[in-house]
Amino acid sequence: MNIDIQGLTLEPRRQTYSHIARRFGADRPASRYEEASYDVQATTNFHHRPLYQPEFQIFDPRRTKIVMADWYKFRDPRQLYYGTYNMSRAAMLQAIDKNFDFIEERAMLANVEPAWLEKVKEYLIPMRHYEWGANANNQLITDWGYGTQITSASAFCGADRLGMAQIISRIGLAIDGNTGDTLQAGRNLWLNASYWQGVRKMVEDSFVEADWFQTLVAQDLAMDGVMHPLVFARFDAEGQKHNGVPLSMLSEFMSEWYADNARWVDAVVKTAIAESDANAQLVSAWFAAWAGRAAEAARPLAEHVLGAAGKSAVEEIADKLMTRAAGLGIKA
Amino acid sequence: MPATKKLGLKQKYALMTRGLDWETTYQPMEKVFPYDQFEGIKVKNWDAWEDPFRLTMDAYWKIQAEKERKLYAVIDSISQNNAQLGITDARYINAVKIFIQGVTPLEYQAHRHFAHVARHLRGVGPRIAAQMQSLDELRHAQTQIHTISHYNKFFDGMHDWQHMHDRVWYLSVPKSFFDDAVTAGPFEFLTAISFSFEYVLTNLLFVPFMSGAAYNGDLATVTFGFSAQSDESRHMTLGLEVVKFILEQDEANLPIVQRWIDKWFWRGYRLLSLVGMMMDYMLPKKVMSWAEAWEMYYEEQGGALFADLGRYGIRPPKHEDVARKEKDRISHEVWAIFYNYTHAAAFHTWDIDDEHMRWLSEKYPKTFDQLYRPRLLMWRDMARAGKRFYNNALPQLCNLCQIPMAFTEPDDPTTICFRSSELGGDRYHFCSDGCKEIFDQEPEKFVQSWLPVHQIFQGNCGGASVEDVLKWYHLNLGADNLDYAGSPEQKMWDQWMAGRHVAQAAE
Ligand SMILES: [Fe+2]
Ligand SMILES: [Fe+2]
Ligand SMILES: [Zn+2]
Numbered sequence: 001m002n003i004d005i006q007g008l009t010l011e012p013r014r015q016t017y018s019h020i021a022r023r024f025g026a027d028r029p030a031s032r033y034e035e036a037s038y039d040v041q042a043t044t045n046f047h048h049r050p051l052y053q054p055e056f057q058i059f060d061p062r063r064t065k066i067v068m069a070d071w072y073k074f075r076d077p078r079q080l081y082y083g084t085y086n087m088s089r090a091a092m093l094q095a096i097d098k099n100f101d102f103i104e105e106r107a108m109l110a111n112v113e114p115a116w117l118e119k120v121k122e123y124l125i126p127m128r129h130y131e132w133g134a135n136a137n138n139q140l141i142t143d144w145g146y147g148t149q150i151t152s153a154s155a156f157c158g159a160d161r162l163g164m165a166q167i168i169s170r171i172g173l174a175i176d177g178n179t180g181d182t183l184q185a186g187r188n189l190w191l192n193a194s195y196w197q198g199v200r201k202m203v204e205d206s207f208v209e210a211d212w213f214q215t216l217v218a219q220d221l222a223m224d225g226v227m228h229p230l231v232f233a234r235f236d237a238e239g240q241k242h243n244g245v246p247l248s249m250l251s252e253f254m255s256e257w258y259a260d261n262a263r264w265v266d267a268v269v270k271t272a273i274a275e276s277d278a279n280a281q282l283v284s285a286w287f288a289a290w291a292g293r294a295a296e297a298a299r300p301l302a303e304h305v306l307g308a309a310g311k312s313a314v315e316e317i318a319d320k321l322m323t324r325a326a327g328l329g330i331k332a
Numbered sequence: 333m334p335a336t337k338k339l340g341l342k343q344k345y346a347l348m349t350r351g352l353d354w355e356t357t358y359q360p361m362e363k364v365f366p367y368d369q370f371e372g373i374k375v376k377n378w379d380a381w382e383d384p385f386r387l388t389m390d391a392y393w394k395i396q397a398e399k400e401r402k403l404y405a406v407i408d409s410i411s412q413n414n415a416q417l418g419i420t421d422a423r424y425i426n427a428v429k430i431f432i433q434g435v436t437p438l439e440y441q442a443h444r445h446f447a448h449v450a451r452h453l454r455g456v457g458p459r460i461a462a463q464m465q466s467l468d469e470l471r472h473a474q475t476q477i478h479t480i481s482h483y484n485k486f487f488d489g490m491h492d493w494q495h496m497h498d499r500v501w502y503l504s505v506p507k508s509f510f511d512d513a514v515t516a517g518p519f520e521f522l523t524a525i526s527f528s529f530e531y532v533l534t535n536l537l538f539v540p541f542m543s544g545a546a547y548n549g550d551l552a553t554v555t556f557g558f559s560a561q562s563d564e565s566r567h568m569t570l571g572l573e574v575v576k577f578i579l580e581q582d583e584a585n586l587p588i589v590q591r592w593i594d595k596w597f598w599r600g601y602r603l604l605s606l607v608g609m610m611m612d613y614m615l616p617k618k619v620m621s622w623a624e625a626w627e628m629y630y631e632e633q634g635g636a637l638f639a640d641l642g643r644y645g646i647r648p649p650k651h652e653d654v655a656r657k658e659k660d661r662i663s664h665e666v667w668a669i670f671y672n673y674t675h676a677a678a679f680h681t682w683d684i685d686d687e688h689m690r691w692l693s694e695k696y697p698k699t700f701d702q703l704y705r706p707r708l709l710m711w712r713d714m715a716r717a718g719k720r721f722y723n724n725a726l727p728q729l730c731n732l733c734q735i736p737m738a739f740t741e742p743d744d745p746t747t748i749c750f751r752s753s754e755l756g757g758d759r760y761h762f763c764s765d766g767c768k769e770i771f772d773q774e775p776e777k778f779v780q781s782w783l784p785v786h787q788i789f790q791g792n793c794g795g796a797s798v799e800d801v802l803k804w805y806h807l808n809l810g811a812d813n814l815d816y817a818g819s820p821e822q823k824m825w826d827q828w829m830a831g832r833h834v835a836q837a838a839e
Contacts, residue, residue, distance in 0.1 A: 010414055010486075010828075012485035012486060013485065013486055013820075013824075014484065014491060015485065016481065016484075017477075017484060017490075017491055017493070018491040018492040018806060019492055019494060019495060032478055035477050035478060035481055036473075036474040036477055036478065039494055040477070040494060041440065041444070041494075042437065042494070042497065042498050042507070043498060044498050044499075045498050045499060045504075045782045045787075046511055046782065047507065047508045047511035047512065047515075047780060047781050047782050048511055048512060048515040048777055048778075048780045048781070049515060049780065050514070050515045051370070051515055051517060051777070052366075052367045052370065052517060058511060058514055058515060059444075081474050082396075082400070082467070082470050082471040082474045082475070083400035083401075083403075083404055083471075083474070086392075086393050086396040086397040086400055087397045087400060087401065089393040089397070090393045090396075090398075093390050093393055093394065097390075104336070128352060129354060132352040135463075136450075136451055136459075139448075139450045139451035139459075139463060140451045142443075142444065142447035142466070143444065143445075143447045143448040143451050143452075148440070151444065151447075152443075152470060155443070155447060155466060155467060155470060158447070158450075158463065159389060159392075159467055162460065162463065163389035163390060163393065165352055166349070166388050166390065167390070169347060169348040169352075173339075173344075173347060173348075177335055177336040178336055178337040178338070178347075179337060180347045183347060183351065184351075187351055187354070190354065200358065201358040204356045204357075204358040204359045204364070205358065205359060207356070207359060208359050208363050208364060
């Protein structure tokens with residue numbers, strides 16, 4: 001219906017929701033990110049305690065030792081809400097789909113040195129299980145976390161990890177011509193190869209930690225901070241010596257994702273630390289423990305792939321991670 | 333390179349998904365998954381899970397991004413073109429108020445709890461289905477917030493929906509419903525939400541709101557509604573698959589599932605009585621009556637479903653006969669509650685005009701003229717005499733569904749139905765046998781219920797006077813509450829319409 005609005009007063013009576021106006025101290029137009037991500041979670045008057053965890057309320061800030069006066073300080077620098085999140089990932093995927101087509105049409109994986117391709121199967125394909133573990137850990141953050149902001153970002157991060165596990169699966173299928181043998185072999189390595197066991201043990205140990213903020217520090221900062229640069233940057237760079245370019249193209253999503261995700265992780269960790277000394281101490285201790293473990297767990301894998309250079313490769317990555325962590329306020 | 337084998341969708345999905353998980357050995361599985369066995373559901377083989385929709389994450393991103401692009405284009409045009417002028421009447425907006433206060437927070441809760449299921453079940457198949465639904469539900473919450481944001485700029489009652497959801501007496505009805513589901517184990521949650529609500533009863537929530545929106549010129553709600561429906565079809569298949577999967581795993585699961593189906597049918601049905609009121613009383617242009625919707629979507633479709641589930645030993649939910657008996661009554665009884673208590677609600681009620689009463693008596697030939705018309709006429713007379721009726725006594729609530737005790741005996745529409753149970757020296761009151769039986773099954777859970785009226789009397793709701801309580805609710809007094817007649821909204825709408833007539837006359 002077309003209505004001539006001449007003579008009508010169409011002055012809005014308010015610019016945004018009251019809870020948003022209270023938060024920003026003024027009734028001013030709010031962004032989509034703000035309306036979608038602030039104060040959507042229930043906070044009080046819950047009807048029942050969870051049967052499976054009667055010591056907590058349904059949403060309960062006491063599920064972590066981190067204490068925040070306001071749980072809505074974890075603004076995502078990317079300002080992602082569901083719509084922009086999916087559009088961003090769909091765009092990233094478009095580039096990847098093109099790369100897959102490009103490489104499959106030209107059978108370019110055949111150019112990779114066969115010995116290196118074997119290595120790729122050994123270091124890259126089992127990463128799908130690492131990503132699945134990261135998926136579970138981020139689901140846990142969305143489950144137990146507090147506030148709409150941090151838990152929606154972790155939900156996106158979790159979805160990313162499933163996406164990456166499946167992109168890695170696609171690479172495996174591209175390698176073996178869709179038989180699935182590569183995936184099966186990769187799974188065996190994840191379960192049995194000695195150079196993977198440190199990583200797998202670390203992942204399984206992370207599953208039984210109940211403090212979700214620790215899970216965030218362990219998974220998204222410490223473990224990823226070693227594993228992603230090692231696998232998708234350092235190993236990938238090594239592959240350049242062996243005609244590994246097609247594999248770099250197929251894993252481009254992971255490198256792009258890592259930079260994007262790190263912006264969010266850094267903002268979250270920095271904010272928690274800035275809140276109080278107690279938080280800073282907790283986060284620092286968690287980080288020290290998990291980053292140390294990650295470096296140790298990754299060394300056999302690095303040595304398997306890089307030989308003698310493996311040890312120093314992990315040390316370099318760990319050093320860089322320490323520098324990044326120090327920038328966030330983590331104390332050594 | 334080997335020749336590339338062609339892969340079917342099912343095979344491709346299986347290769348990309350199945351086997352991502354593994355049996356942990358450095359930590360015992362019981363410690364990694366501590367919450368999926370306490371309900372007593374026996375699962376012998378997680379691999380028997382049939383993925384109801386084979387969606388990989390890349391496909392999900394693409395499909396959803398496309399849907400979002402389209403949806404936000406419409407949302408933008410709605411605010412640019414002041415589409416609120418296209419609705420049939422400002423009274424209609426009260427349905428949208430109930431939606432954002434009562435439904436949107438549940439979408440968000442579903443988002444969080446499907447993440448719980450995605451983390452805490454053992455099988456990779458259901459975990460992936462659950463996490464995609466978790467994302468979808470976040471989508472629903474956020475797109476509703478964004479769409480209704482435009483209405484909120486002009487209309488009352490929508491400005492502080494989350495704060496109200498946690499506090500206002502009638503919003504305790506949907507809140508307690510979902511709190512009950514998320515505090516249960518993962519299989520009960522899936523039976524409650526995915527099966528009973530999204531599969532069995534969904535059409536009684538969705539169709540009324542979405543068709544109501546379409547009939548009443550609410551392009552905004554229609555758009556997010558239909559966009560969400562494509563997600564919903566996935567959720568429905570998940571609901572059916574969950575129940576079949578559990579039943580096929582072990583016969584010992586049957587009595588547990590049957591008890592959950594009985595419970596969640598009744599809880600869902602009681603919750604939907606609010607929707608019934610909306611359908612019969614709040615839509616300026618009607619879609620169908622509650623009774624017709626119940627017949628079509630429950631009695632016919634639900635009947636066929638339960639006949640089909642009979643091969644697993646499942647029988648139709650207990651007390652569906654009571655729902656059948658009540659179908660000519662509940663919407664009228666609930667409207668009466670809200671007419672009584674509109675001064676304490678964040679939406680309006682109003683005098684039902686003659687044409688609307690004609691429709692009601694046509695749709696409810698056995699009850700309306702006899703039982704409800706006289707009351708509406710009395711209220712009209714009182715309002716005309718300047719004594720619009722507001723009930724200043726606080727109502728007694730059903731301890732289970734939390735609706736004020738105004739439902740009548742299944743076989744006598746003129747007698748209020750009272751049931752009660754005694755526990756630890758206290759008496760708990762219920763609106764029905766259905767609610768009482770649910771309480772009696774798990775009394776230790778339901779004695780915890782946060783009952784708004786009790787809480788007011790205990791002084792936990794902002795103060796002793798009604799005004800204190802309403803302020804604690806964040807109600808804008810005189811705008812969010814009270815009768816539509818004389819409200820700021822009515823004034824605004826009448827001005828708009830007057831302007832429109834002037835504009836049309838000038839053409
Ligand atoms: Fe939904
Ligand atoms: Fe849904
Ligand atoms: Zn009840």
